[in-house]
Amino acid sequence: MLPPMRFDLIDLKLFLAVVDAGSITRGAVDCGLSLSAASERLRDLEADGGVALLERGRRGVTPTRAGEALAHHARLIHRQLGQMRGELAEHAASVRTTVRLHANTAAVAELLPPRLAPWMAAHPRVDVELKERQSNEIARAVRAGLAEIGILSDAVDTSGLTLRPFAVDRLVVVAAPDDPCTAEKALSFSRIIDRHFVGLASGALQDHIELQAAKAGYRLRMRLRVANFEGICRMAAAGVGVGIVPETAARRHRGTPKLAIVRLTDDWAVRRLAICTLSQEEPAAPALDLVEHLAAFPPSSRGR
Structure with missing residues (x-):
């Protein structure tokens, strides 16, 4: 039985940014994190899941099959969060919302x-x-x-x-x-x-x-x-x-x-x-x- 994965929304956002950029450095910049902090979060993700999520090479990184699965679900979560924020904004005039x-x-x-x-x-x-x-x-x-x-x-x-x-x-x-x-x-x-x-x-x-x-x-x-x-x-x-x-x-x-x-x-x-x-x-x-x-x-x- 696989151990439960512990992650937060920042982890998911970082992982998606790294996958789409093909670079941990660029992904860290996109998320406003230092390279060391981003690398530590990614290592913790892999350690918690007990599976490699990224293949690291001289020209950058690519997701493993497990990484592709995580990226797919992370995208769904981010889209649902965006929809949730939009719907909440419609019902609460005092709530600030952000468009990316x-x-x-x-x-x-x-x-x-x-x-x-x-x-x-x-x-x-x-x-x-x-x-x-x-x-x-x-x-x-x-x-x-x-x-x-x-x-x-x-x-x-x-x-x-x-x-x-x-x-x-x-x-x-x-x-x-x-x-x-x-x-x-x-x-x-x-x-x-x-x-x-x-x-x-x-x-x-x-x-x-x-x-x-x-x-x-x-x-x-x-x-x-x-x-x-x-x-x-x-x-x-x-x-x-x-x-x-x-x-x-x-x-x-x-x-x-x-x-x-x-x-x-x-x-x-x-x-x-x-x-x-x-x-x-x-x-x-x-x-x-x-x-x-x-x-x-x-x-x-x-x-x-």
């Missing part, structure tokens, strides 16, 4: 703020836990019940998810007006891939750009990393290097002296963003209301 929203860099920095702000002002008892992630990570998080809502590129695997159009996110090159690349109105990434770049210090968009370079056999030569799109635009305008930013960000900073904007022609530079929720069940009331609010405007009007 994961979105890519362009949505977090450019497209969401003007839509999210009025909704939150109108719903003072609803908090939004907003996390920036890559689109494939967002899809996994929503499927796993770690987020009620995602905003992602519809180019990734969205099986099991319901999608609603949100925005068209176009990436452009920003540079000084006398930079050679500004002689054309549009160019491909291959034309600038060997140049010095100014980019973000971290984030899903920067990871996406560097992944495209890696697919072409290059490692970007990063001359400077900054905290936001404004920093990229200012440094690019000064001739420090070229940058790649969402078109909405480039146009917002067009007033920056001497900033030139050139369209990227690569397919990956045009991303159709969608709002995603789990197909098999409707989000709790606050999350559903936010989804309907975000989807209320045509994609062409986003960020303009």
Whole structure:
């Protein structure tokens, strides 16, 4: 007879985060835990159950068959908790509730703020836990019940998810007006891939750009990393290097002296963003209301 497993909701949330990230380190960060605390919780889970839940390797971790079973039930528990919170919020005006929203860099920095702000002002008892992630990570998080809502590129695997159009996110090159690349109105990434770049210090968009370079056999030569799109635009305008930013960000900073904007022609530079929720069940009331609010405007009007 197997010994009874002793765990709490934090253990389940951590285990799901680790499985979906394929990394104990990333899972710990997602749950706000230190690596040592997360590792100890996972070891205790395995010790209590008397069974290995994770296979640990040089490239990360993967769930064992027992781990897959635990992840399945943990997802169900998290979904039921979300539904419970939503239903309780409907019956108690004084109860605060939280909507978990994961979105890519362009949505977090450019497209969401003007839509999210009025909704939150109108719903003072609803908090939004907003996390920036890559689109494939967002899809996994929503499927796993770690987020009620995602905003992602519809180019990734969205099986099991319901999608609603949100925005068209176009990436452009920003540079000084006398930079050679500004002689054309549009160019491909291959034309600038060997140049010095100014980019973000971290984030899903920067990871996406560097992944495209890696697919072409290059490692970007990063001359400077900054905290936001404004920093990229200012440094690019000064001739420090070229940058790649969402078109909405480039146009917002067009007033920056001497900033030139050139369209990227690569397919990956045009991303159709969608709002995603789990197909098999409707989000709790606050999350559903936010989804309907975000989807209320045509994609062409986003960020303009």
